[in-house]
Amino acid sequence: MTKIQKVAELAGVSTATVSRALAGKKSVSPATRVRVETAAKELGYVVSAAASSLASGRTRNVGVVMPFLNSWFYTTVMKGAQRALAEAGYDLTLYHLDTNPGNDIPHAANPRRRQLFEDFLQRKRVDALLAISLELETGELQQIRRLNKPVVGLGGPLPGIQTLSVDDRAIAQLATDHLLALGHTQIAHIGGNPDFELDFHLPSNRRDGYEDSLTAAGIALEPLMVRSADFTIPGGYDATLQLLGDPRVHPTAIFAASDEMAIGAILAARDLGKTVPGDLSVIGIDGHTLGEFFGLTTIDQHPEAQGRLAVESLLREIGSGAEAPDPDNTHLPHDLVVRKSTAAPPTRHHESA
Template structure:
């Protein structure tokens, strides 16, 4: 740390009435300092025009206070809300969050990790389809979101548990032949969601897919679904759901009188146009925040307990499900 930076830090400490060490912690590791003390130090720093230089901070602590988050893309609202929660938790702990896009390419994921591993304190990765070997690198702090891999801490949204409850709801209405519009090929979560739905319903579940998680895919599969004789359908995500609903309206199929339709994520959270749909409320922001807090514990040498955290979901019964005709 430069000599003039140390002198200015001492000025901040004197004005705030704390030691230099406490002033440094308040600026570098704010979570370790009481709120009133932290605020006094910040107020003194602002009044004196003091700014703690990132390079000095890294030298003093061995930490860059920068975290990286790998996401498949930025167009999916499911990922966007996870990012929002992760950023909130990072900033609350005095860190910055760098978001990088993998385009669901294992080669790009590996290149991003290799390029950033010496510049960030650790990674949060949303990687539903990449090989597990990408995320088990020695000396690279890593936390996965919505996927479990041996040896890597994770935060998993319990969508399979929610689909188990959704299957029981449909069975209770009298549905005996249920369609599942599945997720993309190679998805870690997709077979687990299908199992949850099957186990919950206790009746026949016909899987359609794998399907791209897009509006177009939901639109294209609707004709085949209607011809299948299923009386209820569950979509892997909101984009598939919306595409399916659009095509059903075009075909003149009434929901829920002729076909009950559910979605495995929360449309209301994404601001879409079917607020009364039967869905799962998925606390994606909580999952992102939990992943960052878990990562900070790993970086600080505190193994997470439990190693794999589960975020519960809630079944919201709306107007798109009813007893079969």
Template sequence: MRVSIDDVAARAQVSTATVSRALRGLPKVNPATRARVFAVAEEMGYVPSPSARRLATGRTKTVGVLVPFIDRWYFANALEGIDQELREHGYNLLLFSLGGYMHGQQRRFTEQMVRKQIDALVVLCLGLSATELAELQRINIPIIAVGGPVGGCRGVHVDDAAAAAAATQHLIDLGHKKIGHLRGGINDEKNFVVPSLRAEAFEATMRRAGLELRPEWSVAGDFTVGQGAAAAATLFTQSGERPTAIFCGSDEMAIGLMFEARRRGIRIPQDLSLIGIDDHDFSAPAGLSTVAQKPLQHGLLAAQVLLAELDGLTIPRHEDPMPFKLIQRESTAPPTPPA
């Protein structure tokens, strides 16, 4: 039979309020009484119920994570980092999955979904509308964004524009002048800003180098392997002349492009150099050059910031972008001279 707080109070010969105060470490409890309560609670195997703890502290010991997908590499790794840090501190993770970006449909994420369920919220790579953000701010919980900037929220993410510029400049420095682009798709761009940040940085870097932007060499791939392969097929078939190098807005699209190139007998890097962003788990085995980021570390830091705020600690606002690193592997090389 489950031991109740009333059972502990009766055995320790104190009130239930005293038991509650003693076990919560609150003041105005005699040290000897506190010690007796702890001894009795341990002897009887008393475990406070989650609802009792919530009523006593006003805390749910739960942090929510709002995520558009759970099957993408970045999201999965960031979730792991968040969960590791929360479990280390006795917190639970409550996942709010939108099941994709809804492709323009109205989302069902409101204040009522999170009220009294969570103590704080992490927003993964998703732009909140002004209405959604206002609703969340009304419940006065800490909110932080991970993976890309979200208006009105603190954020933990790389400088996506700088990362894309570094990838593009790497191809230019190798001597490539005919450079294509596999970018994030229209549905991605409607819902978060990372694809457009990377695309705009690619175009700006090309213009600074005085290089031509060929519209037929810019195709959307929606940040997935399958769509990357499909976009590559479009790029390879709709243009008589092929670029000598391609910047992909994500490693997953780049890996898809590698599959399609192999099917068509296009050699990498002899016929086509290729670079992505992320350092996906498959990037090193595939020999893919990339701009590496560490989503697990992003998740860890975001959870640390929220937990510190929940503990009432004064912490500096985290505004500096997370670090990234350009890694050259076998997929990039100088262009092959014409025969």
């Protein structure tokens, strides 16, 4: 007697029902599925992935494409996606495009991108695809559609594909408005340099939101109050040293385009003998795990939840057996988290004394 027959006998069902139950078919009642899973566990029976794939036409594997592996934010998004997939019984195959900021090679000429869309994805080893912070070109979108597999994008709108994204411009406005509400008018911005213009123009959108808020408040834009760096602690540190060392400007607050840059700004201010927030307020964006340690006020984008929500959207499409009938872009939530790195500007402290 084969193991699947033993499972069927112990659970009191047919072998066909065992197969359907362990494949997650909706035609099996919850009570029967529990009996089958209990029996399989007791007998140590594990479904052969190859056999299951042949029988169902599915691999129970999802491909995830992302451009960065050395970024806290994107790896945290990945963690949320992986946990959600594991809970649903899916494996994950990672495709790393290894895009380098400052690389002038067009997407269409990038050999790694061509290999991904013309070779790897055509092997059909995945049931669906999740694209994290990847702005797909027209030809790439067409190649994906020819796969007839569900696709969800995370990070920005993509034509004809279900996507989830944060409104980077609105997030930047919220961060700047927080500083304005505290009474700051000399607000500097540390954002991405031109060589770090990520997909979906994240640095530009955040700078636009910063400028929108200042303009709405009647504050003239000052080019010297904007400094560029990469989205890292060293990048934020160096940009802040240059900003605070420039005698032509005197910021009382800094809005950094990422939490890591904001942490670098706090460290630079302290090295220059300034107190945070007594002399300088600092706010960032992300919801970094180090934010609480540094007392950093931030706009939390809930990156782990982003990965989970993207997978949930993808699993719904897999379950329906087709792509979303009317793909659209869903804005993800974000929250202002106020900690001790922001306060009223120094003049207000003096006035209240």
